[in-house]
Amino acid sequence: MNKAITDGILFMPPAFADGLSVWSSGDGTPGSDTYAGAPNAAVVTADPDFGSCLELQKTQSVQKLRFMGETPLLPGCYLQIRARVKAVSGALPSVRIAGWAGAGGGAHVGGVVEVGPTVVLASYGEVVEVAAIVGPGARGGVDMPWGTRAIYGHFGLDLTGQNGGAVRIDAIEIEDVTGIFLGDMIGRVDVRDFGAAGDGSTDDTAAFLAADAATQGRTLFVPKGDYFLADSVTIEAPVVFEGTVSMPADKMLLLTRSFDLPAYADAFGNEELAFRKAFQALLNNVDHESLDLGGRKITVTGPIDMAAAVPNKASYATRRVIRNGQFVAAESPAWETEVVTSRASYGSGDARRLTNVENVANVPVGALVTGNGVGREVYVQARNVGAGEITLSAPLYGAAASQVYTFHGFRYLLDFSGFERLNQLSISNVEFQCGGICSGIRLAPAGQTFSLRDCFISRPMDRGLSSIGAGCQGMLIDRCQFLSAEEPLDVEYRKTIALNANANDVKLRHNRATKFKHFAVLGGTDSIVIGNHFFQGDGVNNGVRTAGLIMIGTYKGATITGNYVDNCSIEWTNEHDRDPVFTSGFSFSAMSVTGNIFLTSAAAPWFSQIVVKPYGAGHFLNGLTVSGNVFRSLSGRIQRGERVDDTFAGLNFARTRDVVFADNTYHNVEKRTASPLRLRHNQGTAAAQWTVDTDGELPFGGRARAVDAVVAIGELRNGQGATRFLAPHAGLEKGAGQERITLAWGEAVRGEVSVVVRVDL
Template sequence: MNKAITDGLVLMPPPFSAGLGLWSSEDGTPGSASYQGAANAAFVAADQDFGGCLELLKTQGTQKLRHMGQTPVQPGMYLRVTARVKALSGNLPSVRIAAWAGNAQGGNAGSVPQTGPAVALTAYGEVVTVQAIIGSGTRTGVTMAWGTEPAYAHVGLDLTGANGGVVRIDDIEVEDVTEVFLRNMLDVVDVRDFGARGDGVTNDYAAFVAADAAAAGRTVLVSGGTYRIGANLTIASPVRFQGTLVMEEATRLALLQNYDLATYARAFGDETQGFRKALQVLFHSIDHVTLDLNGRRVDISAPVDVAALAGLTGGSFAQRRLITNGQIGARNSAAWDDTVVTSEATYSTAQPYLLTAVANVANIPVGARVSGMGVARETYVRAVNVAAGTVELSLPPGFTPGTRVYTFTRYKYLLDFSGFGRLDKFELTDIEFQGDGRASTVMLPPSGTIFRVHGCVFNKPKDRAITSIGTGCQGMLIDECQFLSNEQGVRVQDRTTVCLNVNANDVKLRDNRCVRFAHFAVMHGSGHMFIGNHFFHGDAESPGVRRAGVVLSGINIKTLITGNYVDNCFIEMTNEREPDPNWVSQFSFGGLTITGNIFTVNDVVPSFSWLVVTPCGSGHFIQGLSITGNTFRTLNGTIDRVEKVDTTWAVLEYSRFRNIVVQGNNFNGITSAMHNPVTVSHQQNTAATTWAVDGSAALPFGGWARHVQAVVAEGSITTPAPGATTRFDMPYVQLEQGPERKLINLRWPVAVLGRVQVTLRVDAPV
């Protein structure tokens, strides 16, 4: 590339024949002395070696010769200055190329080298060629590396050494030799051409900024070397890395045209550091929304505190951001070890989200799981107030107040968002998280909405796959993900891992597959949707213990469970979190729709059930429950019932059952199917005025016979023989009969016998 041709730049100084007034004996700047009429200078028209040339007597310690015109200098351009000199008489001097560097303001760029290497003249009449290359970049062969400050030069040479010698100097030549240094200059701009040194010590920030500004759509090339960048750097142009960068932890690199893991990995020479730097800037640029991992694997040795990395600890971020398309794994490291703290604290049901008088409070980490006597499942530390000695909890831990010792266990997560104050609309898609039994995978922020996880694989999380420590799960979307436990070969009763927990409302779990965790989902709040999931949690034992796949700890949860495959686990409704678990006037269990699911189980004891209600206080009941169109099937044995009440803490108040629909279900391998309403065929073979009709085997959750919808005679109702006559009387009904209130009586005016179809309900009319 030749700027003299492409840009029309005038680089060559005029010949000496044009007049010695164009040549200065000083710096060549305006007003400096020229050689016109000087006693020690003359133009020689015909030299046998040079043709026209300058004859000069050296009279000063450094005899200067500078062209008084300005030779333009530009970033990325390299100029070769050539002078041919011979000594005629007197002392033999040394000669060197020299140039005065002028900046855009007309001053001298004094920080740059302005002389080349000196060459000694050793014989009279011998022609010696002296050269130097002036350029912006520090490159092999560049004699004077000027960076980007100089805008022009007064080129020439110096004679040094003893005075008294006479020399002749041929016309000085200046050539553009840029193409010697730059490969493929048509589409790249090299940061070295703008003064970057790449020595790992010099701050090359300004050179990168200048190169990016000059690129004008071309690619910025970071050629071989190690470049220290001392400030936040944004490169708007396409960029290609041959060398690598060194930056402080808090210093950000934004590559607006190449925002992907592959580029950042090349920029830092390491995929882990590249991932951290790319993730860091995700929160600081409006020019990119998605961090593409390029289908690559990133192995990290310690949890990534995303808020701290982004410099947003305690802060909020509400713009949509996405990480996609790759794998994040855990290297073997002690950094994944749990932090466990035991401490005495006081819990009062009057302050259900707070532990007070917490000993050793400063050592309790945010995000730790709280365990101890009376603590509900999946209770976490949301915040710690050291000054007040209090710990704020994700949810009320239960109904057991008092002062006791609690255990706080902080699991370590590949991606930990707990440092944010609030984070909205963050997304993870098409990522495989490799916990490898070393690390848990994702911890949500303490508050925020619409955290989305789609198409991800959570492989062998050590303790938890997705953990919520506050309300950062509000409106969360988890779709088409696969959760593979680290406890595949562990007995159900010995498993400790949990796939996910939820504290807030409106979570959608759709088309996920979850394998052999202790629980699939521990859910508080309401408005949830389980659609198309397959979660199975069995083991190889026969008969085996089974645990809840889904735990619903809210009350009246307005939740639907539709089209799922519930395999070797059950759905549990509990109020274990209520500070006062007794019913007073609040909603009770209900608001749940279970429709079109497949329930299966194998190798279990007959007492197993798929639907379990666990009341933890008195007075609770079921209101608004729909169980329709499901298939229930056992393998390798039978079970007693599909549903049951866990009476460990309390029983249900059957007199308050309302709005329960159980119909259209299929039952295989179940001794007693459930229905509501249930139609019972009663055959009365002995004439009586009172017929006791028993539908208890089919009434859901052991409920009472509280309502009769219909009584239909099947054939005639007659008095006994002899003299049997057909009766057309209607009986009246007595509800809730028998010691357990599960029977109804049909009362006839006279003793009769026959068959009737009676439709019973476990709930009262709405």
């Protein structure tokens, strides 16, 4: 590369023989003194070494010689200035190449090196060559790096040392030597060529932008060094980092052609910081919809505040994806749970608000709330310090008007709770290795369609994924693995929950969770839970089992299909109702549990795989389908597959409606629950009224509220053995538990009948 050849640019000054009026004894700037007519300068025409040359006597401490023409300095171009010099008489001086750096408008560029290496003239008549290279970048071999402000120079040489000596100077030669650096420059543009200092303090923003603008299809190259960028920088070209950059937290590095975590890790030299900056870029129009972690393992020393990483965005609603990598929590005090206790008032006004909260400023947003009358997975969604109020993710079912609450601020690898709203964020093929010292992901307080797909959340300390508000609206969790850190503990001592949700339209599909206290706690309505395997057993014979799936809310509109419910149960509660006593509405309704495998081993006999737990009186079943499931117990029998937990209240079986409990399979389960329930009753002694006992096989021990059919099996006979053809009428809800029916005949008969009894109307 030579600009004199490729672009026809003239770098070479004229010969001295052409006149000394263009040669200055000053800086070479317009108006400076020239050597024309000077008593200490003359052109010699027949020097035996040089031919025509300049003889110059040193009369000043620094005797300057500068060409007054403006030699152009181009981006990426390097010039070598050379001269041959010999001493002819008097004191022997030293000589060096020198120049004056000029900017636009004739301004001087200060603060740059304007002299080359000094050479001592040791004897008379000895020809010595002095040379120096000038250019924009501080490359090896560049004597005068002038950056990009200098657009031209006045070049020549200096004589230093004692005065009185005379020297002869061959022509000053200036040539393009950019080719010397081509080994570093072929196919790429070096930021040093545009003035980047790489010293960690000089602002190299302009140099990076200028270098990127000059790439024209080539790769941008950032050599070794620490490059400080005081402002945001967008790099449109592919970029290679050997050095690193640093910049303020609110400034962005947008690598539009090299947008992946490995590139940002090279740029910042720290993978955790690199991830923050890459996520910042992802949400700031980097022209990419996804951030590829490149299969990298990111060691994390403390919670990553995702909102703080993007301080210019309070919310975001465009689809973005984080994929293909691993986050690993490293031991650090930053993971310690923050625990705050505070007295607060509840009950007046908003059901999701605590008022008069003491030390409200110390209560962390996103903290789990515990206390009397607080249901499971209730979080601090927002905090108003001025008003002394806290907004909760769900109402409380039985809190006192004033009481003490405890707030647990868990620490998460990725914490999105600082956003006001976050829509359409997807994380796929990422492993969260919590190592038993932190939790996995905390969602924003509001948002839609967060997606977690093909991910592992391994060994979380407290929670795998937490929703502290409505940021789980339409959440999709697909083909993920949740692996507990509490596997060695018996179920009753575990505290970790894989995930929770508060909002509607959540889909959990084809996930696997092992040995948590609970797999999922789902509030909201219209959830779809399909094809999951959640396992929570332990080795204790006749041991307790906890709920794997907790459905909170009376009207659910939920489908639970094709799951492997392994040594745990499905529990349906209304613990997030401010007034859990039924007064109006549909009560426990709109749930479908179909085609699941319920397997239990070595559980206590009273354990059941489907549990309804009302937190207030008056509730009833009003739309429940349980069909096509397998209920199986190994290493011991259980009494029934379903039951009511009446710790707080039972169900009102007088209002049961639209309950289908059919086509299920039972192994080692004493009560083969069904509704419609088909029974055979054999009346051995003739009687006008028969009592038919459902024997506890109606769902949840409910009442016999309807009879769909009564069919005689064989002949009915009276006391004398005569065949009788009679039709009975049925009496419902008989017996102490109202679980029996009676059949009244026109006369006393005996025989066997098939009866279909329902728990509902």
